[in-house]
Amino acid sequence: MKIHFLPAFHGDAIWLNYNDSNGIPRNILIDGGPAETYSEKDKKGKIEFGILSDTINSIRDNEQRIDLLILTHVDDDHINGLMHWINDDVHATSLIDRIWFNSGKLIFEHFNVSDIIENHIALSVGESTDTSIKDGVTFENLIKNKGIWEYKIIKQGQSIELLDLKFRILSPDEDGLRELLHKWEKKEPESLTAASKDYKKTITELLTSDVYAKDPSIHNGSSIAFIITYNGKDMLFLADAHPEKIVEGLKHFEFTKDNPLVCEFVKISHHGSKYNTSYKLLELIESPTYVISSNGSKRSPYKQCLARIIDSKKDLSLFFNYPELAKDIFLNEDFENYPDLKILPVDYEFRIA
Ligand SMILES: [Zn+2]
Numbered sequence: 001m002k003i004h005f006l007p008a009f010h011g012d013a014i015w016l017n018y019n020d021s022n023g024i025p026r027n028i029l030i031d032g033g034p035a036e037t038y039s040e041k042d043k044k045g046k047i048e049f050g051i052l053s054d055t056i057n058s059i060r061d062n063e064q065r066i067d068l069l070i071l072t073h074v075d076d077d078h079i080n081g082l083m084h085w086i087n088d089d090v091h092a093t094s095l096i097d098r099i100w101f102n103s104g105k106l107i108f109e110h111f112n113v114s115d116i117i118e119n120h121i122a123l124s125v126g127e128s129t130d131t132s133i134k135d136g137v138t139f140e141n142l143i144k145n146k147g148i149w150e151y152k153i154i155k156q157g158q159s160i161e162l163l164d165l166k167f168r169i170l171s172p173d174e175d176g177l178r179e180l181l182h183k184w185e186k187k188e189p190e191s192l193t194a195a196s197k198d199y200k201k202t203i204t205e206l207l208t209s210d211v212y213a214k215d216p217s218i219h220n221g222s223s224i225a226f227i228i229t230y231n232g233k234d235m236l237f238l239a240d241a242h243p244e245k246i247v248e249g250l251k252h253f254e255f256t257k258d259n260p261l262v263c264e265f266v267k268i269s270h271h272g273s274k275y276n277t278s279y280k281l282l283e284l285i286e287s288p289t290y291v292i293s294s295n296g297s298k299r300s301p302y303k304q305c306l307a308r309i310i311d312s313k314k315d316l317s318l319f320f321n322y323p324e325l326a327k328d329i330f331l332n333e334d335f336e337n338y339p340d341l342k343i344l345p346v347d348y349e350f351r352i353a
Contacts (some may be wrong), residue, residue, distance in 0.1 A: 001230050003265075003350035005291055005321040006051045008033025010271065010298045011077030012239065015055050018230065018352075020164040027059050028068045028163070030237060032082035039084060052081045060095060067163055071101040072239035073223040074184070079121070083139060087124055093142060099149045102222060104184070105140050107177050110153050119184050153177065154224050156249045164230075170249025171225040171241040179218045197299070203307040203334045210304065215242055215275035225249070225269070227261065233352050234261060236285065238269035243278040250284045257283045264352055265289040265319075268309070272301025282312040289344070295322045303329050315340035319348060 001018035011033035020026050032038065037052040059066060071079055086092045104119030121139035143149040156173040159166065198206060215221070223239035225246055238246060246269070255261045266287045270276035271294035290309055294300045306329065310316065320326055323346040335341060 001352045003235070003352070004055075005267070005293050005319070005350070006033065006037070006055065007295065007321050008037040008051070008081065008293065009077070009295050010034065010300070011037065011081070012072070012267075012271075012293050013037050013052055013055075013081060014237065014267065014293075016228075025062070025064050026067045026163050027064055028070070028165075029055075029066050030070045031072055031078040031239070032085065033080070034077045035080040035084045037081035037084075039088065050081075052085065056085060056092075056095070066096045067098065069096050069099045070224060071099065072225070073102075073219050074104075074121070075219050075240065078240070083121060083123065086139065086142070093146045093148060096143075096148050099143055100154050100224065101143075101149065102153055102155075102172070102177065102224065103140050104180065106151065106153060107180050107222075111178060111181060113181050116183050156245065157252050166227075166229040168227040168229070168249075168253050169224065170227065170253075171239075171245040172222045173245055173248060176221040176242070176245055180222055184219070198303045199329050201303065202331055202337070203303070203310055204337055206304045206307040207311055210308065212243075212278040212308075213275060214244070215270065215273065220270060220276070221245065223269075227253070227263070230352055234263040235352070236261065236263045236266040236287070238267055238276075240270040240273075240276065243269065243276055243281040247278070247280050247284060250281075255284050260284050260286045262286045265291055265350065267291045267293065268301075268305070270300065271298070272305045273299070274302040274304040274308075277305045277308055279308060279312065282309060287313075287316075289317045289319060291319045291321070292325075293321050294325070296325045296328065301325070301329070310334075310338055310341055314338065317342040317344050319344040319350075 001016060004015040006013040006015060012031040013033035014030040016028040018026055032052050037050050039047050039049045039053055042048050105115055108115040123137045123139055123142060154169055156169055156171055158169040220240040221242045223241040225238045225241035228235045250261055261284060266285060268277060268290055272292040292301050326343045
């Protein structure tokens with residue numbers, strides 16, 4: 001299996017490609033980054049297609065399918081690239097076989113509460129000039145009508161065998177879903193937007209009286225996070241999930257401090273935010289490699305988050321899907337104090353045999 005952490009700006013877009021036991025090539029897409037991951041206009045107004053578009057085209061050109069599309073949660077930096085594709089390409093949904101998505105509609109139904117239509121994701125499929133087609137098209141209705149949405153809540157404790165893989169779902173739990181039972185706000189909590197970068201401090205300085213504080217984002221708390229097992233090897237994908245929920249989820253699957261999850265790599269939660277990696281979580285994981293998906297344009301990654309991981313694990317590799325970030329973040333003193341810290345190169349390939 002090859003795992004690609006696509007450079008999706010400040011968001012996530014992860015592509016898994018492998019052959020199943022019958023030799024059939026399979027593709028799983030976890031999120032699709034912000035809109036520009038699919039396409040953006042250059043200064044002259046010309047459309048330039050991005051890495052998500054290239055990935056989709058290569059799957060299509062090889063006559064393969066997107067066997068499973070997972071939308072971890074509704075934030076722009078995870079779903080807008082995909083919505084951009086679906087708006088742009090009328091054939092988009094015919095390439096997809098199956099979608100996991102805890103949409104507002106599904107969550108409200110799950111709790112038997114009447115739905116709030118503003119929470120649905122509006123589309124303008126094919127940029128149609130016929131407004132009767134354009135109006136009222138939602139992503140939820142489109143994928144339901146196409147029969148590609150599994151239309152079941154994905155939540156903590158589920159163990160799902162699919163496409164020769166095993167998924168163990170760690171987040172969200174019922175409480176994380178229940179918190180979404182209102183009209184959704186687009187704005188992130190103040191406490192998350194005010195911070196400045198902490199890259200001038202050494203790891204040692206950042207760890208002095210370091211105290212973990214919780215992520216207040218309700219949307220992040222609804223993130224679908226999971227362990228994927230392929231050929232007996234585990235990989236941990238944490239979306240933007242809350243560490244408290246991941247800890248609960250790992251404990252549910254009987255991982256403890258003395259019996260931690262041993263995995264090939266961890267996709268660190270929320271682009272390396274310090275609000276999404278706690279010491280309690282790190283105790284339950286044993287992995288040689290940690291992945292940070294961010295171009296550094298927003299607040300993340302926080303060096304404080306990386307400092308926690310580095311100090312807890314000592315001998316480890318970090319992979320940045322924008323590797324030039326490492327030069328901004330780490331000081332010579334950091335490498336002197338942590339000689340076993342390695343930064344993986346830009347062309348590093350994640351492969352699981
Ligand atoms: Zn995110």
